[in-house]
Amino acid sequence: MSQPVLGILTLYLNNARQLEEKPVYRKMIVEGRKLGLDVFVFTPADVDNRGQRVHALIFDPGAGRWSRGWRPFPDMIYDRCRIQRSARFQQLLEFRSKYSHLAFLNRPLRNKWTIHQTFEQKSRFRPHLPDTLLYRSSADLRRMLKENPVLYIKPINGTGGRGILRIERPKHPAGRFDMQGRRQNRQIIAPRRVSLTELEAIVRRWCLGGRFLIQQGIPLRLPDGRVHDYRMLVQKNGEGKWELTGMAxxxxxxxxxxxxxxxxxxxxxxxxxxxxxxxxxxxxxxxxQSAGKLGLDAAAFLEESFGALCELALDLAIDREGRIYILEVNPKPAREVFFRAGESDTYRKALRRPLEYALWLYRNKVAPPPPKKSAEE
Structure with a gap:
């Protein structure tokens, strides 16, 4: 009997056809082989002109080498594609539309603003949401500054801490605003003090050409001045049920x-x-313990709202009183945080769970829920 096949769908980073998570995919292919699951990697650009097979990237654990080979479409697809500003992302959207009938383990989520609005619909999540507003004009900025001593300006589709400004209100009405941040290339913007007029102009320029959120800042500075938060990963297990994998x-x-x-x-x-x-x-x-329950409830609710998911990372802020806030959610989470925190067992579990879930789907011939309208784009 042939092995079930899982295709990891990703995007090239550039014309050199580089892949951001190639070392992770190698580990997943090795783990898949142990489980009896054949795993390969491909992108929408690797589909042949007739749309019947893919020029797959294959790793041979025995030889320790990558190679290319033509393969039929996999039984299941694990979508690891993140938003890019490129023609490659348009290819991805076309692929998802054309092949929506295939068995995807996960579907894209919406942008941060839509997710925030979705959470707000349910009383379970409202106490865990920072005050958040979609930036449209300086009036929105002034309103949020009046109600919150610290604000963050962030893109609705950003990842990795890119394109974020932090603004701190002065303690005296005549004072100046403290501002610092990170550019889209992750370059740190050194702290500076500006007037309200200067701040409004800076934010207007910052938000040109995109949509941004203004979000309440939760006090997260450690005694040494560094900010901190928590990454929690919830995943479907080998029985098709949501389970907490870990938190770091x-x-x-x-x-x-x-x-x-x-x-x-x-x-x-x-x-x-x-x-x-x-x-x-x-x-x-x-x-x-409370954060774990919140994460499982959030994953189930978002899957019900937007379509199939197999894993979800929640970035959490926890204030000095122990109140938990959901800063954002990520359906394509990295898991290296567990490795770097010295939790190798949790890291391995995070790699294996999507594979175990894929096998459960295959053996039970369960079709994940279809996509609910368009997502991400």
């Missing part, structure tokens, strides 16, 4: 307004970081 802390680089690892941050065990932050191991354990 992220501490930002010096002078950074975000905690992203790609921006120079480092990872820490959630229990250790949260105990230091809250001052109590017992309180930390209670908060982690």
């Amino acid at each position: 802390g992220r501490v930002g680089a010096r002078r950074s307004v975000t905690s992203n690892l790609h921006g120079g941050g480092h990872a820490a065990r959630a229990e250790t970081l949260l105990k230091e932050w809250l001052g109590s191991g017992e309180k930390a354990a209670q908060v982690i």
Whole structure:
């Protein structure tokens, strides 16, 4: 009997056909072989002109080498494609539309603003949402500054901490606003002080050509001045059920307004970081338990709202009182945070779970729910 086949769908980063997560895909292919699952990697650009087969990227664990080969379409598709500003992303949208009848483990989520609005519809999630507004004019900025001492300006489709501004209101009415941030290339913008008029002009220019959110800033600075938050991963298991895989802390680089690892941050065990932050191991354990329940509820609700998911990362802010806030969600999460935090078992579990879920789908011939309208774009 032939092995079930899973195709990891991704996008090339450039014309040199480089892949951002190739080392991760190699590990997943090795784990897949142990489970009896044949795994290969492909992009929409690798589909032949007749749309019947793909020029797959194949890894041979025995030889330790990558190669290319023509393969039929896989039984299931694991979509790892993130938003790009490129013709490659348009190819992806066309692929998803043309082959929507295939068995996708996961479908794209909507943008951050739509997800925020979706969460707001349910009382379960409202206490865990920072005050958030879609930026349309300086009036929106002034309103949010009046209600919140710290704000973040972030793109509705951004990832990796790119394109984010942090603004802190002065303690005195005549004072100047503290501003710092990260550009789209992750370059740190050094702190500076500006007047309200200057700030409004800066934000207008920052938001040109895209849509941005204004979000309440949760106090997250550690005693050394670095910001921190928590990455929680929930995934479908080998029985098709949502399960908490793990949670880890992220501490930002010096002078950074975000905690992203790609921006120079480092990872820490959630229990250790949260105990230091809250001052109590017992309180930390209670908060982690509550966060896990929140994550499982959020994943089930978003899947019900937008279509099939197999995993979801939630970036959480936890204030000094232990209140949990959902900063954003990511349906295409990296899992390196667990490896960097020294949690190798959790990291391996994070790699294997999508594969175990794919096998469960295949064996039970369960078709994931179809996509619900368009998403991401």
